[in-house]
Amino acid sequence: MAGEKRKGLQLLDFWVSPFGQRCRIALDEKALPYEYLEQDLGNKSELLIRSNPVHKKIPVLVHDGRPVCESLIIVQYIDEAFSSSSSLLPSDPYARAQARFWADYIDKKVYDCGTRLWKTKGEPQQQARKEMVEILKTLEGALGDKPYFGGDEFGFVDVAFVPFTAWFLTYERFGEISVEKECPKLAAWAKRCGERESVKKNLSPPEKVYEFIATLKKKFGIE
């Protein structure tokens, strides 16, 4: 009924969004049931606009009628509001700060640079290619020889970054880079994460991401 606050968890999302996939993975890591509400971003729903009036963007997590916006804030909310299951963020304040630093780095760098890889041509695309290799190498340096960014356990930074592994194929094809060749440890991490239930279930198939972007390129007249 209109105006009635729904109970439980709803996720307003769009299938290919790496930001949305972060939330889906976090919800599954915590074994939380939720209602998935796919959004039409070309014709935004009244629910989306009402839930995120400031940015009008997905993902939005609605918990007992109260919206939480911005993917990293949603993942932290899930971690804190459902703290009985194992934590995504470490308990040590310094380790938490480090995890937040890398998640923030991913937020500031990866998506924007990836977009320039497929949306631009010539010199700007060359620049984006160079930057993407630097970004991935920086992240590989942060991973080091650990199985996960969180150490032995899959954690906050892994949740923040793993959805982009579904975009690696798109970055590779449009950017003419090889993640495997440039960053073998990162490629091994991506494979390791991909075998995890929460990731396997929620990551878009890389070929579907590529098709989606190829269609967007055509729509924008970028050849």
Added chain:
Amino acid sequence: MAGEKRKGLQLLDFWVSPFGQRCRIALDEKALPYEYLEQDLGNKSELLIRSNPVHKKIPVLVHDGRPVCESLIIVQYIDEAFSSSSSLLPSDPYARAQARFWADYIDKKVYDCGTRLWKTKGEPQQQARKEMVEILKTLEGALGDKPYFGGDEFGFVDVAFVPFTAWFLTYERFGEISVEKECPKLAAWAKRCGERESVKKNLSPPEKVYEFIATLKKKFGIE
């Protein structure tokens, strides 16, 4: 001695930075003594580059030799690592998510738009002026009739936003806007915060900020 890790807290900062002022205010709110290390941003120190090799930016908080970077992450670290005194972030997970949302909004919007106000001319400056009024009105809406963004207590969002009040004069002069006229509740909040010890001590005098930016404008040849 070279290589020896210093004990205690050091803050690598630059006097006029609103991001650095966030950290200074948070440290004083927690009554934590620290060593202030003013940085020459035109000739970055080996300590700054070593402490923040990824972004090479101030502020950096060094705690017993371990660096924490990015101002909002530093403020959260201060709040979590020194949790015996009163908290800047609320304890309720939903209220925490809301506080993080607004701090993130400030991070994404205010500084960038403010820079466009003094760095551009003509149409882009008009656009920045329009945006700045919208941003301030949005923040005023979030404040509502509360004394502080945190409610009755000065908190995380107040710490995140209050350093920009020292920049209001600069925004007003170059952007030809009046914060008082457009957003009277926000202006009253700024005044209220300014009476607080931690803020009074750490905010740059607005006239000094204005002179600093006027000098930068000349240096960049923007008339």
